[in-house]
Amino acid sequence: MPSQASNVRRAAVSALRAWAKGHTYMDSLIERHAGRNSLSRQDRALLQSIVYAVLRHRRLLDHWIGKLRRGKLDHETRDVLRVGLCQLLILRIADHAVVNETVNCAKTPVRGLINAVLRQAIVRRKRLMDEMDDLPPALQYSHPDWLYNRWRKAFGKQDAIALMQWDNQPAAVLCRVNELKEGARETVYSYEKSTPVDGLDGFYQVDGLPPGEWMKEGLIYIQDPATRHCVELLAPQPGERVLDACAAPGGKSTMIAVAMQNRGEILCTDSNEKRLPRLEENLANLGVTIAKSQAHDWTTPAPAEWHGQFDAILLDVPCSNTGVLRRRIDARWRLRLEDIEELTQIQEKILTHALPCLKPGGRIVYSTCSIDAEENRGLMDAFVAKHPEWKLDAEHQALPFRDDSDGAYAARLVRGSSI
Numbered sequence: 018m019p020s021q022a023s024n025v026r027r028a029a030v031s032a033l034r035a036w037a038k039g040h041t042y043m044d045s046l047i048e049r050h051a052g053r054n055s056l057s058r059q060d061r062a063l064l065q066s067i068v069y070a071v072l073r074h075r076r077l078l079d080h081w082i083g084k085l086r087r088g089k090l091d092h093e094t095r096d097v098l099r100v101g102l103c104q105l106l107i108l109r110i111a112d113h114a115v116v117n118e119t120v121n122c123a124k125t126p127v128r129g130l131i132n133a134v135l136r137q138a139i140v141r142r143k144r145l146m147d148e149m150d151d152l153p154p155a156l157q158y159s160h161p162d163w164l165y166n167r168w169r170k171a172f173g174k175q176d177a178i179a180l181m182q183w184d185n186q187p188a189a190v191l192c193r194v195n196e197l198k199e200g201a202r203e204t205v206y207s208y209e210k211s212t213p214v215d216g217l218d219g220f221y222q223v224d225g226l227p228p229g230e231w232m233k234e235g236l237i238y239i240q241d242p243a244t245r246h247c248v249e250l251l252a253p254q255p256g257e258r259v260l261d262a263c264a265a266p267g268g269k270s271t272m273i274a275v276a277m278q279n280r281g282e283i284l285c286t287d288s289n290e291k292r293l294p295r296l297e298e299n300l301a302n303l304g305v306t307i308a309k310s311q312a313h314d315w316t317t318p319a320p321a322e323w324h325g326q327f328d329a330i331l332l333d334v335p336c337s338n339t340g341v342l343r344r345r346i347d348a349r350w351r352l353r354l355e356d357i358e359e360l361t362q363i364q365e366k367i368l369t370h371a372l373p374c375l376k377p378g379g380r381i382v383y384s385t386c387s388i389d390a391e392e393n394r395g396l397m398d399a400f401v402a403k404h405p406e407w408k409l410d411a412e413h414q415a416l417p418f419r420d421d422s423d424g425a426y427a428a429r430l431v432r433g434s435s436i
């Protein structure tokens with residue numbers, strides 16, 4: 018009968034195997050594999066920390082595997098070794114709690130090999146750690162070379178390294194108080210495990226998970242403060258008609274509703290119909306009464322009845338996620354250089370198709386959670402060069418290494434006036 022502890026390691030290996038084979042998000046895989054192995058809440062947290070740490074340090078772990086074991090490994094054995102080494106060398110879980118439990122989660126024929134490599138790692142731990150500083154930065158901080166080289170070119174070596182270090186830090190739990198719920202502010206403020214974020218009214222850092230009833234009652238929305246920049250630039254007003262074009266799961270729609278004091282109208286669209294129920298649930302739960310949702314793909318023209326209808330339009334477009342890699346832990350391994358080119362084509366189409374929906378004198382805010390100039394200022398510059406009747410009126414770029422927040426970009430476009 019396998020122990021609960023080796024069940025956690027087995028769940029970690031099977032979640033990593035499933036992730037490598039498909040395109041499912043790691044968060045859903047953790048849920049699924051925790052459920053299959055009937056893990057307790059505590060074991061589920063351990064599973065998450067092991068899996069996240071393996072993904073964050075994948076390249077470094079493979080480097081260590083290469084040093085400790087010559088020769089080929091099948092995928093599953095490699096994942097078992099990643100899980101074991103990550104506990105010993107990254108998470109610093111006690112050796113005695115790691116080796117047997119990890120060995121026991123492997124198939125019988127490779128248990129001897131796993132045992133030998135993990136014991137070697139314990140013997141050579143100090144040397145492996147001492148050698149870290151001599152490794153190339155992208156290997157030391159486990160990022161793809163192309164991404165590090167791109168950041169080094171854009172931001173310089175020091176900030177590119179700071180970015181990789183940021184991505185490897187577990188993200189703090191940050192939330193926005195929902196001003197549409199009476200008493201929410203007082204409840205969150207008086208909670209002993211919440212701390213106001215310096216200089217940002219309404220944002221709090223919570224130690225551990227926020228109380229379940231806050232979520233149930235819609236008192237807060239888990240959200241990084243960097244998400245506010247685009248809504249601030251949009252400056253939605255009570256009584257206006259606003260389009261939130263790429264809206265699911267609704268973080269910014271609910272922020273817009275607060276700015277509008279729940280007066281006016283918000284149309285929330287998203288091309289992914291499967292994401293609409295969650296959006297609607299969030300709107301209802303947070304007490305937003307002025308929004309309705311509809312599926313629409315903005316790479317296609319807008320229906321004629323939407324033309325000239327909106328005072329303000331938010332385009333929170335799909336992007337490379339390079340500003341939020343500490344939260345989207347697996348995204349650095351999925352993203353390819355070619356994706357950025359493809360994404361900019363989609364982003365440009367979404368923007369172009371949204372234009373006719375604006376009322377005369379209206380404003381459009383384009384936003385991403387990317388720190389890549391090509392998806393941000395580069396795209397804006399190309400757009401205004403092609404559409405000289407539009408001007409970039411204001412913009413904001415949040416950079417993790419400078420602003421101590423997620424990375425995000427927001428730009429406001431209006432007809433005529435200049436920045």
Ligand SMILES: C[S@@+](CC[C@H](N)C(=O)[O-])C[C@H]1O[C@@H](n2cnc3c(N)ncnc32)[C@H](O)[C@@H]1O
Nearest residue numbers: 263264265266267268269288289314315316333
């Ligand atoms: C960055 S997320 C939006 C996050 C959301 N604004 C929030 O604050 O919660 C981008 C969204 O755009 C949607 N999307 C992707 N391509 C789209 C398209 N062509 N038209 C409309 N929505 C699209 C995705 O399904 C995804 O929900």
